[in-house]
Amino acid sequence: MNHDSVYDGLLGGDSSQWAFGTDFEDPLAGVDTTVPAGVDGGELAAYCLMLGDDTLVLSQRLAEWCSRAPELEEDIALANMALDLLGQARLLLARAAAADPAVVPVLPAGSPVPAEDALAFFREAGQFRNVRLAEVVNGDFAHVVVRLLLFSIARLAVLQRLSGSGDAVLAAVAAKGVKELTYHRDWAGRWFLTLAQGTEESRKRLVSALEQLWPLRDELVTAHPVELSLAAAGVGVDPAGVRDETDAVLDQVLAVAEVDRPQRAPLAGIGGRTGRDGMHTEALSRMLAEMQVVARAHPSGRW
Amino acid sequence: MVSLRERAAAVAGTVRDPEMPMLTLADLGVLRDTEVDGEVVVVSITPTYSGCPAMATMRDDLVHRLTDAGFPRVEVRVVLSPAWSSDWITEHGRAELRAAGLSAPGPAKKGPVGLTLSPTRRALTCPRCGSARTEVISEFGATACKALYRCVDCFEPFDHVKEI
Structure with a gap:
C-alpha cells in the first residue's frame, strides 16, 4: 500500500474501484443514432443544441444556488433540478x-474529452443556442422560482409533443424529460403561490421577479427556422404551437396567486437575432468564462 | 445445464444499485437484458433519471462483476426507450426498500400531465413505526429518485422513492 496517497489506502491501490473517471463512457452507448431519412443532420444537430443549451445553461445557473438557498431542503431541490437538466x-x-x-469543436489530437463535453466547454457564447431566459444572472429566491416556472411550463409542453418525434433518440429523451419537468413545474408553481400569499415582502419580490423576467418569456414560444423545418419533418416541435397551452397553465397559477399578467413587451433581438441565433446578453459570456475555465486550461485532460 | 446466457444474467442480477444498495439492478428495474454474443456479454441498462450519476458506477460494477466471473468481454449498452418507471421496481425490491427503512413508490401517473399546486398526496406509512400520519418535507431528497418525508407520530424523517 502506498501511504503517500490516502486514496490508495482507501481503495487498496485498485484504481478500477473508482466510481468515476475510470474510462470514457458514452451516454448513448448502443443507442441507434442514425439520422432519420429525409432529415438534414446539420439541422437536427442545431435543434439538439437549442434544446440542450437551454438545459445546460439553466442547469449551471441552478447549480450556482448550491449552499445559497434559504433552506437546506430547497437547496437540495434546486440541485436535483439542476442535475435533471444537466442529464438532459x-x-x-x-x-x-x-x-x-462537424458541430463539435476540434481539440488537440488524442484528447480524451468526449464530444458532449467539447460542446459544453469549448464553444464561445456566440455558438450557444439557448434562450436568453436561461442565462440571465441569478437574483433572489423569487427570481429562481419565476425563472423555473416560465421555463418548465413551456419546456414540458414541448417535450410532451417531442416524445412522438420521428427521431427515436429525441423521442426517448423527451419522454424521460416529461417525467422530470412535471416535478420541476409543480415545485415552481407551489413556491410561486407560497411567495404570492406569504408576506408583503415575499409578494413584492415575486411580482418584481415576474416583471423583470417577463420580457424573456416570449423567446420560449417563438419559432426559429430550424424548429419550423424539423417540425415539418415530424422530428421537432414548433414552440409557437404550445403558446396557448403555456398561457393557460400560467394563467392558472396567476389566478390562484392573484397576480396580474405583466404588460411588458418581449425583449427585442439585435437585428432580429436572439439567443437561438447565438445573440446573447453579456451574462452568458461571464457565466461560461467561469464554467469553462478549467476544462479549457486542460484540453487533453481526463476527468 | 445452465446456459452461458443464464449464467451471465445471474451474475449481472447480483450487481447492486450504488445509491440504494439494498436493491439489485434487477430489483430496481434498470437491468433490461443480458445477452451473450460469441464471447461478448452484452448487458442493457436504462437510466432512472436523465442525470443519474450512478449510471457510471453501475456500468463499472457490471463490467467488473462479469469479468471476475470469467466473462472476458463485457459491453454495457444504454436503452433510453421506454423510459424507466418506478413501476418496474419488483415486489422483492419493494420489500427490501421497506426493510431498509425506505418507503416504496405507489403506482406512477399515466396520461396527460396536470399542474398540481397543492402538495402531492400519497397514502404512505412510516417505515419505522407504521403510522399512516406522514407529511412531505420536500419532493426532492438525497438522490434524484427520492422525496423526503417525516412521520408525524414518531417524528422520524424517511425517504420515499418517487413515482415516475
Missing part, C-alpha cells in the same frame, strides 16, 4: 454530435 443536456449534446460531428 448531456444526452441532447451527445445526440447533436452524433447527428453532425
Whole structure:
C-alpha cells in the first residue's frame, strides 16, 4: 500500500474501484443514432443544441444556488433540478454530435474529452443556442422560482409533443424529460403561490421577479427556422404551437396567486437575432468564462 | 445445464444499485437484458433519471462483476426507450426498500400531465413505526429518485422513492 496517497489506502491501490473517471463512457452507448431519412443532420444537430443549451445553461445557473438557498431542503431541490437538466443536456449534446460531428469543436489530437463535453466547454457564447431566459444572472429566491416556472411550463409542453418525434433518440429523451419537468413545474408553481400569499415582502419580490423576467418569456414560444423545418419533418416541435397551452397553465397559477399578467413587451433581438441565433446578453459570456475555465486550461485532460 | 446466457444474467442480477444498495439492478428495474454474443456479454441498462450519476458506477460494477466471473468481454449498452418507471421496481425490491427503512413508490401517473399546486398526496406509512400520519418535507431528497418525508407520530424523517 502506498501511504503517500490516502486514496490508495482507501481503495487498496485498485484504481478500477473508482466510481468515476475510470474510462470514457458514452451516454448513448448502443443507442441507434442514425439520422432519420429525409432529415438534414446539420439541422437536427442545431435543434439538439437549442434544446440542450437551454438545459445546460439553466442547469449551471441552478447549480450556482448550491449552499445559497434559504433552506437546506430547497437547496437540495434546486440541485436535483439542476442535475435533471444537466442529464438532459448531456444526452441532447451527445445526440447533436452524433447527428453532425462537424458541430463539435476540434481539440488537440488524442484528447480524451468526449464530444458532449467539447460542446459544453469549448464553444464561445456566440455558438450557444439557448434562450436568453436561461442565462440571465441569478437574483433572489423569487427570481429562481419565476425563472423555473416560465421555463418548465413551456419546456414540458414541448417535450410532451417531442416524445412522438420521428427521431427515436429525441423521442426517448423527451419522454424521460416529461417525467422530470412535471416535478420541476409543480415545485415552481407551489413556491410561486407560497411567495404570492406569504408576506408583503415575499409578494413584492415575486411580482418584481415576474416583471423583470417577463420580457424573456416570449423567446420560449417563438419559432426559429430550424424548429419550423424539423417540425415539418415530424422530428421537432414548433414552440409557437404550445403558446396557448403555456398561457393557460400560467394563467392558472396567476389566478390562484392573484397576480396580474405583466404588460411588458418581449425583449427585442439585435437585428432580429436572439439567443437561438447565438445573440446573447453579456451574462452568458461571464457565466461560461467561469464554467469553462478549467476544462479549457486542460484540453487533453481526463476527468 | 445452465446456459452461458443464464449464467451471465445471474451474475449481472447480483450487481447492486450504488445509491440504494439494498436493491439489485434487477430489483430496481434498470437491468433490461443480458445477452451473450460469441464471447461478448452484452448487458442493457436504462437510466432512472436523465442525470443519474450512478449510471457510471453501475456500468463499472457490471463490467467488473462479469469479468471476475470469467466473462472476458463485457459491453454495457444504454436503452433510453421506454423510459424507466418506478413501476418496474419488483415486489422483492419493494420489500427490501421497506426493510431498509425506505418507503416504496405507489403506482406512477399515466396520461396527460396536470399542474398540481397543492402538495402531492400519497397514502404512505412510516417505515419505522407504521403510522399512516406522514407529511412531505420536500419532493426532492438525497438522490434524484427520492422525496423526503417525516412521520408525524414518531417524528422520524424517511425517504420515499418517487413515482415516475
